[in-house]
Amino acid sequence: MKENIFDKFMSQKTLFKNKEILRHDHRPNHLPHRNTEVEKMSYNLWEALKGHIPSNMTVYGVTGAGKTAVTDYICHHLKVKGEAIGRQVESIMVNCRQIDTQYRVLTHIGNMLLEDYENEEIPFTGWPTDRVFKELVRRMDARGGVFIVVLDEIDHLVRKAGDDLLYNLTSLNSSLKSARACVIGISNDLKFTDFLDPRVRSRLGQLDVLFRPYDAEQLQDILRKRADLALEADVVGPGVIELCAALAAQEHGDARCALDLLRISTEKAEFAGELRVNQGHVRAAQSQVEADQMNPVLATLPTQQKLVLAAILLNEKNGLRNVPTGQVYDIYRQACQHIRQNPLTQRRISGLISNLDMLGLITARTVSKGRYGRSKEINSCIPANVNPVEIMTAAEEDLASVFNSAYKHQSSL
Ligand SMILES: Nc1ncnc2c1ncn2[C@@H]1O[C@H](COP(=O)(O)OP(=O)(O)O)[C@@H](O)[C@H]1O
Ligand SMILES: [Mg+2]
Numbered sequence: 001m002k003e004n005i006f007d008k009f010m011s012q013k014t015l016f017k018n019k020e021i022l023r024h025d026h027r028p029n030h031l032p033h034r035n036t037e038v039e040k041m042s043y044n045l046w047e048a049l050k051g052h053i054p055s056n057m058t059v060y061g062v063t064g065a066g067k068t069a070v071t072d073y074i075c076h077h078l079k080v081k082g083e084a085i086g087r088q089v090e091s092i093m094v095n096c097r098q099i100d101t102q103y104r105v106l107t108h109i110g111n112m113l114l115e116d117y118e119n120e121e122i123p124f125t126g127w128p129t130d131r132v133f134k135e136l137v138r139r140m141d142a143r144g145g146v147f148i149v150v151l152d153e154i155d156h157l158v159r160k161a162g163d164d165l166l167y168n169l170t171s172l173n174s175s176l177k178s179a180r181a182c183v184i185g186i187s188n189d190l191k192f193t194d195f196l197d198p199r200v201r202s203r204l205g206q207l208d209v210l211f212r213p214y215d216a217e218q219l220q221d222i223l224r225k226r227a228d229l230a231l232e233a234d235v236v237g238p239g240v241i242e243l244c245a246a247l248a249a250q251e252h253g254d255a256r257c258a259l260d261l262l263r264i265s266t267e268k269a270e271f272a273g274e275l276r277v278n279q280g281h282v283r284a285a286q287s288q289v290e291a292d293q294m295n296p297v298l299a300t301l302p303t304q305q306k307l308v309l310a311a312i313l314l315n316e317k318n319g320l321r322n323v324p325t326g327q328v329y330d331i332y333r334q335a336c337q338h339i340r341q342n343p344l345t346q347r348r349i350s351g352l353i354s355n356l357d358m359l360g361l362i363t364a365r366t367v368s369k370g371r372y373g374r375s376k377e378i379n380s381c382i383p384a385n386v387n388p389v390e391i392m393t394a395a396e397e398d399l400a401s402v403f404n405s406a407y408k409h410q411s412s413l
Contacts, residue, residue, distance in 0.1 A: 012270075012273065013275065014232075014270060015231060015232055015235045015266050015269060015270045015275070015277070016230060016231060016232070016266065016270070017229070017230060017231055017232050018229060018230055019230060019263070020230075021226055021229045021230035022226060022230045022259050022262065022263040024256055024259070027069070027072060027073065027076070028069065028073075028225070028226070030225065031066060031069060031070055031073060032218070032221045032222055032225065033214065033218040033221065033222070034066050034070050034211075037066075037070055037209055037211060038070060038073070038074060040207075040209055041057065041059075041070070041071070041074050041209055042074050042077070042078075044057065044207055045074060045078055045148065045182075048078065048082070048087075048089045048146040048148060048180075048182065049078070049081055049082060049085065049087050049089060050087075051087060051145075051146065051180075052146075052180070053146065053173060053180045053181070053182055054146075054148070054182040055182070055206035055207040056170055056182055056183045056184070056185075056203060056204050056205075056206045056207070057182075057183075057184045057185070057204075057206070057207045057208070057209055058184075058185050058187065058192075058193065058204050058205050058207075058208050058209070059071065059184060059185070059186045059187070059209045059211065060186075060187050060189075060190050060192070060208065060209070060210050060211065061188070061190075061210060061211025061212065061213070062188065062190075062211075062213050062252050062253065062254065063188050063252075063254055063256065064214075064248075064252075064253070064254030064255045064256035064257055064258075065211035065212070065213055065214065065253065065254075065255070066211060066214075066255060067152075067186050067188075067211050068152055068186065070211070071093070071150055071152070071184060071186060072093065075091035075093065075148060075150065078091060078148070079091065087145065087146075088143065088144055088145025088146070089145055089146050089148070090143070090145060090146070090147050090148070091147070091148035091149075091150060092109050092112050092113075092147065092148070092149050092150065093150040093152060094108055094109065094149070094150065094151055094152065095152045095153055096151050096152060096153050096154050096156050096157035097152075097153040097156045097157075100156060100157050100160060100161070101157070101160075101161055102129060102157075102161055102164050102165040102168070103125070103129055103132065104124070105151070105157070105165055106122075106129065106132045106133055106136055106165070106168075107122045107123075107124060107132055109136060109149065110122045110132060110135055110136045110139060113136070113139040113140065113143060114139070115139075115142070115143075122135060133168055133175075137172065137175045137176055140172075140176055140179040140181065141176055141177050141178050141179050143179065144178045144179050145179060145180070146179070146180045146181070146182065147179060147180070147181045147182070148181075148182050148184065149169055149172075149181060149182070149183045149184070150183075150184045150186065151165075151166075151169075151183065151184070151185050151186065152186045153186065153187070153188060154166070154185040154186060154187055154192070155187040155188060155189040155192040155195075158192065158195050158196065159195060163195065163196045163197055163200045166183070166185065166196065166200045166203075166204055167197065167199070167200050169181070169183050170183050170200060170203040170204055171203075183204060185204050193205060212253075213249075213252050213253025213254070214248075214249070214253040214254075214255055215249055215253060216242075216245045216246050216248075216249035217245070218253075219244075219245035219248050219249055219253065219255060219258045220241050220242060220245040222255055222258065222259075223241045223244055223245055223258055223259070223262055224241055226259060226262070227241065227262060230263075231266060234276070235266065235269075235275070235276060235277060236276070236277055237276045237277050237278040237279070238278075239279050240262075240265065240277050240278065240279060240281075240282055241262070243279050243282045243283075244258050244261040244262045244265070244282055245258055247261060247282070247286055248261060257289070260285075260289060261282060261285050261286060261289065264285035264288060264289065265277050265281035265282040265284070265285040266281070268281045268284050268285060269281045287383065287385045290383045290385070290386070291383065291385055291386045294360075294361075294382065294383065294386050295386065295391055297359055297360075297361070298361070298382075298386070298388050298391045298392055298395075299391055299392070299394070299395040300395070301359075301392070303341070303396060304341075304344060304352060305352050305355060305356065306392050306396065306399060307332055307335050307336060307339070307341070307399075307402065308328065308332055308349055308352045308353060308356065309356055309361060309362070309380070309388065309392070310332075310335055310389075310392070310399065310402050310403065311328045311329075311331035311332035311335055312328055312356075312362055312378055312379075312380050313380055313388060313389065314331050314335070314403070314407055315327060315328065315331055315409070316379070316380060318407075318409050320409070321379055322377040322378070322379060323377070323378050323379075324375045324376055324377070324378070325346065325349065325350055325353060325375070325376050325378065326346070327410055328349065328353065328378055329346045329349050330410060331407055331409070332349060334405075334407050334408065335402045335405075335407075338401050338402050338405040339398050339399065339401055339402050353376070353378060360381070361380065361381065361382055361388075362378055362379060362380050362381060363378070363379050363381050364376050364377070364378045365377045365378075389403050
């Protein structure tokens with residue numbers, strides 16, 4: 001038989017017992033270190049099993065703190081218990097990053113409540129919003145029972161489209177006749193309620209649940225439990241779990257990041273034909289994750305922003321660190337000439353420098369120069385395995401002329 005490119009993998013030992021378990025959408029049966037949050041939320045939702053209206057909740061916390069996993073887990077238990085005792089309790093979870101307008105969220109919920117005998121789907125465009133809302137109320141009443149509407153990543157929708165959706169959904173109970181509804185808003189942004197109308201804020205914030213970031217030890221527990229199920233015995237080398245947890249704890253206690261590191265480092269070991277994951281694989285995985293996060297940021301910077309970053313990099317190529325804004329501006333202006341763009345004012349460039357700082361591509365520290373006032377010390381902070389010149393030039397070919405031209409640098413700093 002002819003040689004097949006997969007032959008070499010067929011004989012190779014895989015290090016994964018069940019890789020699915022390391023995927024983001026896997027639903028774990030146990031969620032260590034979230035007992036308090038599970039207790040608080042489930043105590044409130046117990047009301048639904050009695051046929052009453054639970055308090056609306058706002059769930060906050062950084063990404064990867066387990067908000068979605070915990071809420072999903074509780075809703076699953078609620079459903080199972082409701083069925084067991086013959087109470088109609090239904091939870092509807094909507095990800096407002098994917099479904100990101102009021103109209104689409106209402107339509108989505110309405111269509112999830114479609115009975116088999118009703119064949120009219122609410123169209124994805126065309127109806128006035130209040131008609132969709134009325135239809136939603138009608139369908140909820142037709143079914144009866146208690147509905148738990150979970151709006152995951154709601155901060156995203158509110159920032160984009162305002163809080164009308166929350167206003168409408170938190171007033172559902174005044175329109176419903178036989179059904180009842182409760183709203184859970186989940187947000188990655190701790191300041192999200194600042195964006196809300198005070199009325200919406202007080203209705204949604206009847207009960208606040210804060211998910212604190214995991215610390216390194218908690219992440220170790222989470223990883224060990226997942227690793228036991230996902231990886232073959234003896235695959236994890238010494239210090240691997242500890243390192244994945246420590247790196248993710250630095251990141252902001254993100255369990256998703258910890259799980260990604262474990263999965264990618266195991267893939268790296270497997271790809272290299274090794275039988276054990278070691279700390280070197282974790283370091284390599286970390287670099288890859290960093291690069292994967294940074295590449296799209298660099299590639300999609302607007303041209304002017306790319307030129308400012310180019311000016312900072314060109315200064316550094318010339319051996320200059322801690323450069324002030326004026327020095328960046330000087331090179332930026334020359335770069336604009338090379339690429340035939342009109343330069344913006346130095347004031348605008350200061351703004352663009354702050355943006356680059358927020359994106360984590362540079363650090364711009366304000367330092368006091370005594371009676372000469374204050375100045376900035378600007379340095380790039382792009383990881384060594386990421387090549388910003390290559391990425392930016394690949395995204396915008398014209399930039400090649402910026403990086404290949406000669407510059408007059410101010411002689412002293
Ligand atoms: N306590 C935990 N135990 C096990 N896995 C967890 C725990 N917390 C989070 N995870 C896992 O980490 C990943 C990110 O969690 P997620 O709930 O999506 O975070 P968030 O919604 O807060 O951003 C998911 O794969 C989830 O299963
Ligand atoms: Mg989430």
